[in-house]
Amino acid sequence: MVAANRARNQRLAAARRAEAQARAEEAIRMFQGQVMPEFRPPAGKLWGVNVKALMVTGPGGGIGTSAAMARVLAPLAAGGRHDETEVAAATGCRDVTDLRERLTGIAGKLAAIGLRVDRRKVGIRIAKAKPTLPTPQAS
Known part of the structure; x- marks a missing residue:
């Protein structure tokens, strides 16, 4: 049994x-x-966000996003690591948990253009994605 x-x-x-x-x-x-491969990030940058055009650009091209997500990503585009509480306060998120949920929600779009959210104790940043596309299963 x-x-x-x-x-x-x-x-x-x-x-x-x-x-x-x-x-x-x-x-x-x-x-x-x-993904629109003809769109590229600003010169000398890994990625960028255009809040007016609602577009996030990365190594793999550009992808459209909502106004709320563009506002969340805009402070992170400055480069370096950022304190989660400061980013949450600056972007209108209720708290850090809300910020994390929003970033988790856009993770798929970021991955499609070759980016990922990198969260550490010292802060968050948007980094280049590690190539981890699923491999076809043998039948």
């Missing part, structure tokens, strides 16, 4: 992992379809 339950739980966990992997691959394809 215990072995049967364990096997069933392992099958369910594997099915959940496969479903999550499929969702992640679909999200990557969706965001990659939105």
Whole structure:
């Protein structure tokens, strides 16, 4: 009985992992379809944000974003690490948790243009993404 339950739980966990992997691959394809490769960041910068055009640009091109997200990313475009509480206060976020949720929400778009959010104790910054695209599964 215990072995049967364990096997069933392992099958369910594997099915959940496969479903999550499929969702992640679909999200990557969706965001990659939105990337405009002809847009590049400002000269000498890894990335940039144009608040008026609602565009974030990175090594992989540009991608559109909302006005709220452009306002959150604008202070981070200055380069270097930034204190989360200061960024949250400057961008109109309720608190640091709200800022983290917003940055987590845009992580997929940032990844599509070759960027990632780098959070450490000393502060947050936008950094170049590590190449970690999913590899096709052997059948």
